[in-house]
Amino acid sequence: MKTAIDCRLGMGSFNMSLRLLTCGLASLGLVLRAAVAAEAGTEDETFKLREVSAFEHGQEGFLRGQSGECEDKPFAQVKTYPSFASKKPIYGSIHFYEDRRQPKSARIVYYAVDESQGTGKGYDRLYFDSNGDLDLRNDPVVQAQRHPPDRARLNYSGIKTQVIFDCLAVNFDFGPGGMRPVQLMPRLMISVYEKEEYKQMTFVRAQLCMGDIRMGGEAYEARLGNAYTINGRLDNPGTVLILTPKNHAGSEVRWWGADSLMAAHKVNDHFYTFSASPTGDQLTVHPYRGDLGTFEIGPGGRTLDKMTVAGSLEGEERAVAVGGDVVDGSPKAARSCQLPVGDYRPNYISIEYGRLSIAASHNYHSDGKPRDRGDRAAVYGITIRKDKPFALDFSNKPEVMFASPAKDQRVKLGESLEVKAVLIDPKLDMMIRGLDDTTRKRNKGPDGQPLGYERNLSLDPQVIITRTNGEKVAEGVMPFG
Secondary structure: OOOHHHHHHHHHHHHHHHHHHHHHHHHHHHHHHHHHHHHHOOOOEEEEOEEEEHHHHOOHHHHHOEEEEEEOOOOOOOOEOOOOOOOOOEEEEEEEEOOOOOHHHEEEEEEEEEOOOOOOOOOOEEEEOOOOOOEOOOOOOEEEOOOOOHHHOOOOOOEEEEEEEOOEEEEEEOHHHOEEEEEEEEEEEEEEEOOEEEEEEEEEEOEEEEEEEEEOOEEEEEEEEOOOOOOOOOOOOOOEEEEEEOOOOOOOOOOOOOOOOOEEEEEOOEEEEEEEOOOOOEEEEEEOOOOEEEEEEOOOOOOOOOEEEEEEEEOOOOEEEEOOOEEOOEEOOEOEEEEEOEEEEEEEEEEEEOOEEEEEEEOOOEOOEOOOOOOOOOOOOEEEEOOEOEEEOOOOOOEEEEEEOOOOOOOOOOOOOOOEEEEEEOOOOEEEEEEEEEEEEEEEOOOOOEEEEEEEEEOOOEEEEEOOOOOEEEEEEOOOO
16 A cells, blocks of 8 residues: 555656655765864864953963063163162163064063162062053053062062052054053062072963864863063964863973963874964864974993983974873873974973983084074074985984083183083084983982982083193083983
């Protein structure tokens, strides 16, 4: 017996309905596959971020601030300073960079700090050249806060005095968005070290951007803002981006360089990169679609039973973790790994090389200039290519660089001369930060005092300084780094 639907449709209509149903199922299959692909993270995805207080939601890095220079004498570039109540005002300047790769993009702003109640009564008044006319008299005076946020203060040892000032608005170029004000909180710290007093002014960006994102099918909390440098716009590669997995509270991704917008993160065997809008209200996750190459630790002709690496590398526009899987925020040690192709230098890496434990980074010294690269161009000598593995095998001949003294430095009779030498790989511009023998242990420091724990024996070199006639002048252990 035919059913009512059979009578209404007939065979031709039934075939047409079957074709429509088949097409519908096929379309549904495409939709489902697209949804699965999106869930796996094969498409760019943009997330909204909201602006929040750095003092309520920022980790320590967001609260350190950018340091300015403090001097006891006025800057000749400033046309006019105000009349000070203190006989010991603090004169300062700070460099705001529009582009971290171009030192000439710096905008210098001058300021001064006064004691309104007189010398020795406490610094409580800040003059900041907001309008940039080099006249510190015609800008609003910034007062010290009576009740600053709890997290505005730093708890570093040696700080004797800490003054938190009211926030001030500083204009920055946001590109297509034009000039926009950014709220900065000035903080004056006076510290004592070996009976010497040091003054430091830092400026903290008072807001950051925060929101929930997804990457590789995993949920993260994202915080976007400034730490050591303040650029204004938040789409610069060096902008701080801290990611915390939502399913592991507190275990933020923390390999060296992971806290930046330029970091490439590996999640579920896929790499992801990021970009942000200039104002930081949008964060886009990009699945990496380029080629991969191999980075490995090689023996360099030696017979070794253990070779592993863990840490990170950095390029001009990208930072990557090296080693095995990232567990609890840090990469595990491994012999080799796959990385996005590009040119890199060591950010900070720990290497097990037979019986040796080696810590290395890029060399941030230059000849006669400790912690100052001077005019030396960055060397990105670790070249990751699709068809050619790069082996770090310590086959380059090492050299010793004297960060201090400078070649032309002269000292008078009775003066002290500080000597600082570092061991480097000149081809990679890589500095050896530590060199330990894992088969030998020590429980005393260089001064012979107990450490309170046992550690690997550091192979710090014994250095002897002699005159040209061979007479010994000084002798001692020189630590690495």
